[in-house]
Amino acid sequence: MMLLCLYAGALKAQDGCRNRLRIAVLETHNFSPVHPAVLYIEELGKALETDEAGVVSVDSICNGAYTVHVHGAGYEDHIEKITVSGNASVRIRVAYSEHSLQEVVVREEQHQTVLQTKSNLTTGALRQNSGRVLAEMLQSISGVSVLGTGATISKPVIHGLHSNRIVMLNNGIRQEDQQWGGEHAPNIDPFLAGSVSVIKGAASVRYGTDAIAGVVLVEPQPLRNDAGWNGELNLAAFSNNRMGAGSLMLEHGVRSVPGLSFRLQSSFKKGGNYRVPGYWVANTGVQELNYAAALAYRKLHYGAEVFYSRFNTGLGIYRGSHTGNRQDLEAAVASPRPLVPADFSYEIGRPRQEVTHDLLKLKLYADNRLGVWNLIYGMQRNFRQEYDVLRVENGKAQLNLTLTTQTLNLNLDHRPIGRLKGQIGLDGMVQDNRFRTGDRVFIPTYQAYNAAVYLIERYRQDNWLLEGGVRLDLRNYDMTNYEGPNQEKVRYHLQYRNVSGTLGFRQELKSGWLWSLTLAQAWRAPQANELFSAGLHHGAARVELGNRGLKPERSFSLNAATEYKWHQRLNLELSVYSQLIDDFIYLEPGEDVLTIRGYFKTFSFRQTRAWLNGADLDLSWDWTDDLRTTAKASVLRARDQRQKDWLILMPADRLTIATRYTTSLGRRWQECFAELEGRFVARQTRIPSDFDSIDFPRPPGSYAVLGASVGARIMAGRQPVYLSLAATNLLNTRYRDYLDVFRYFLDQPGTNIVLRLRVPFEFKTLKNNNQKNDNNE
């Protein structure tokens, strides 16, 4: 089980005691960094914690032999003797403790099967942003931007595409929460996340239809494997909207039943009207109260998990965004200040949304001669209520949508056949969408059924690997719509079937240089709103008309990526992509229609051939061991091939540069950091030539905003307390963003100062670690 491996890359020895020692702790099987883990160096009487790369550095160490103890939750304890002569870089490998092995290995493998470019939000980044919504956090990944409805509703945009062209996987279950709507933010609580990653590029073969632009994976921390209690408290206070947010997590490994553990978690959020430079924004409060519970029983060859979470939110929507007609909208655009005046308030009036999302997940896994079997059942219920502006208050919601989704996935990670490894699986989905009698006309009631089978195989040779996958999907819709002047009931039965495929190649050219090429085909069926919507959008003052003749969208994409590391100083990742989407669904302006509120522009769903080309660059440079500068840049060129014109509403080019200084100020103040970040977003000038007849006004100008943060780990005895202070829009800059639906009438939020506190705690009976802890203090 335990494998030792020692690389002593001894560099030129300086004088006897000024050596620098770098120890990297890696997992034996999959080489993932071990974090957090405590390294205790006996001879120095020093305990150190690994960073996210699993690395610990010791300055000024003398030549000689040392004994290193490695201890990390979920890993076998490990002791290793090392010899230092000159500067040294050592790699220590530890194995997962027995009963956690299966779980973690399976997880890792699944994630690595798709070769598409994948970017992670580290645990550190998640913690630094705690209390913010998911889409805002994802913004720090190159190639990801945000589609906003003011500051309270935001959703991620990957390579220019969003909503029903992105799949979100929440704890392994495909999130179904009316995601097609631009003003429907993902109903996911980021406090539950242990890691968040984004697959950029089509990944339909593994994750199903709709994953045309990419996949967002939100994973909780694995449950603890050993007996004992631990937990974490998070608190955050935001100055801009006077918001308080927090979460409490408790976790227990049952001593009397090895392998049995559970976790309880809750989080809350309450904020009032937010502030743009100079003004409060009316009716923009937020409220959230979420719960989650997980129970797992894990043995070496089999196990089971139950997970339940409830997400509850109430969101106020700026009153001035509910415009009556074109003229109202134009007045709002022309006004230099928000047309609806407001003071600060926590009260949420109309218009507002109230959403409850329940998720129940059952998972079983076991291995046998064939490989590792996973059976995952998911049940989701999304209940969305929209309270519109009314003439006479009646206490009721004008929309009560219930979306119930059940999914079942059976997956086999088969044992390697020679150099061939892979997985085969079945996916099933049953979905029911309905409103209540008396609701406003919105989207039809429908039932959707999906069945799929997939196969993904990878062949690995020394320094390269080849991956191929294929998937067959069947999707049926039964819809009931009310049509015509007399609103007669019409039933539709729609059927789609399609094949998706992927082919990828990756090679390590020489140490530190990697490149990969991925070819992927994906598709998605038209959604109910695209087929049937027939209504007024108050925010944009326009009528949208569905199109029953829409065909599925089909995407063909090519991604090339390269990664280069130089002397642990430079880290460069460049990815270039080209994506052709046949029958790309978009809104085309049509004739004006006369209503009781005056003339409105109409928009109909049409199809064209879209061609998206772009690149993402991630660069980091370590000036010293403590000072790092990172740069991220994204560009996108999106064309409508039929009309030989630019596509509307595509993110503009952007660049983010950050510099971070990290240091320790003695035993009490550790991991102190200070960071300054600048984000520059260009004006989108690549717009359709007939833009003025579609939208008004033209895209807002380019902008630059600054952010800053400082923080530290403060040791109160043995108890670490993490404290940080961060500011966004530091200079209270006035700016608007092209992808914000409220760009017509509102600036982006002004300065927001956030104070965060995180206290991880652990109660554990110590058996063999007494010595370590004695020395530690």
Added chain:
Amino acid sequence: MNKTRVLTGALALISLTTMFGACGKKEDPIPVEQELITTLRLTVSDSMGISSVFDYRVENGFGNGGGTVEIDTLKLQPNQSYTMSVQVLNEQEDPVEDITQEVISESEDHLFLFISNPATGTGSVTTSNGSLDSLGRPFNQTVTVATGGAGSGTFTVYLMHDPTDKTGTTPATSGGETDVEAVFPVVIQ
């Protein structure tokens, strides 16, 4: 290993039954157009107490499903004074729903506005002495109307919801959300 097999089987069975259990037929809900206004009606009375009715009607209110549009021409005599009251109706309901009463009961959150083109002279229709809301601010559900010389023009009636300034005389100055915008052709002869 047997335990595993039993567990797997049990879960598969549970999930399959729940999935198909959810497929049972349920009643289809019926949507309703919210707070629909189809018609704005002007009742104009002369000094003799003889009144005429002019309608601005969009059958489906917000244009959903494409209904018919009927607009009366406001025919008045030159250089006369009239009293005028404004009604809003939902004629999709049977009997017709008179929304005016709701608007009157929420008069402090509503405002009727009138714009004549031309503003003065031949073909103009000017308004004054508008009725007040419960707080004594302009509401204009009834007004006095004075016509200019013989000619033609347009007369636009707005119903504003949640105006930010009740002394405003155009939608731009009053603020709020436009619930009705009715443009009547005017013939004064």
